[in-house]
Amino acid sequence: MITIIEGSMILTAPARIGIVASRFNHFIVDALESGCLDALRRHGVKDDGITIARVPGAFEMPVVVQKMAASGKYDAVIALGAVIRGSTPHFDHVAGVCSRGLASAASDTGVPVIFGVLTVDSIEQAIERAGTKAGNKGAEAAVTAIEMISLLRGL
Numbered sequence: 001m002i003t004i005i006e007g008s009m010i011l012t013a014p015a016r017i018g019i020v021a022s023r024f025n026h027f028i029v030d031a032l033e034s035g036c037l038d039a040l041r042r043h044g045v046k047d048d049g050i051t052i053a054r055v056p057g058a059f060e061m062p063v064v065v066q067k068m069a070a071s072g073k074y075d076a077v078i079a080l081g082a083v084i085r086g087s088t089p090h091f092d093h094v095a096g097v098c099s100r101g102l103a104s105a106a107s108d109t110g111v112p113v114i115f116g117v118l119t120v121d122s123i124e125q126a127i128e129r130a131g132t133k134a135g136n137k138g139a140e141a142a143v144t145a146i147e148m149i150s151l152l153r154g155l
Contacts, residue, residue, distance in 0.1 A: 007151030009043060015149050016049045017142075018074040020064050022081035022117075024057035028126045032080045032116060035136030043146050058083050058117055059094050062101020069111035075152075076145040077105070080138055081117040082126050095119045112148035116141030 017040060021033050033052070040050060051074070053064050058081040068077045079102050085091040098117055106113035116138055120126045129137045 005151065005154050007147035007149070007154070009143060009146055009150075011044055011146060011150060013153070014049055015045050015075045015146070016073060017045055017051070017145060018065075018068040018077040019050065019052045020061050020068065020077060020079050021052055021054050022057050022061065023054055025082040025084060025126070028082040028118065028123075028130045029080055031130035032082070032118070032136065032138030032141075034138070035131055036078060036080060036116065036138035036142045039136075039139035039142035040146070043143065045142075045146070057081070057094070058098040061098055061117070062105060065102055065113055066105040066108065069105050069109040069113060074111060075149045076112040076114060078114040078116050078141045078145050080141065082130075083117060083119050084123060084126055085121045091119075112145060112152065114141045114145045114148070 022029050055061055055064050061079050061081060065077050065079055068074055083091055083095045102113050102115055118126050118129050118137060
């Protein structure tokens with residue numbers, strides 16, 4: 001008999017969520033954060049279970065995410081940011097360091113780290129993913145965090 005374990009969108013016990021939000025490209029990140037908070041609340045996460053840490057940019061996220069995840073205070077950490085491609089290789093360096101660092105924080109700590117960092121080619125693409133045509137990726141990150149918490153609790 002095959003055993004299947006899946007996460008649920010409903011938490012049976014309170015959850016503690018850390019959010020690390022970038023101040024760079026704040027006009028996009030603010031929309032991601034708003035969508036994230038709305039989704040967390042709609043799925044039953046209480047405000048006193050949410051902590052937001054603001055960092056200068058996506059490059060600085062991994063160290064803060066690692067510290068939060070390793071603290072034992074959070075069931076999941078959500079990273080929210082926006083890295084928009086420009087005409088130099090800066091985008092590749094920032095996006096690469098950010099994604100590798102966040103993945104490392106998750107694997108090092110065993111705490112789900114949710115990648116809610118937009119890596120896009122244009123401001124228009126960022127706007128689409130922050131609440132218009134492509135939905136709100138911050139809200140999707142929140143739902144992913146809830147599902148991962150539920151899944152890990154079921155293991």
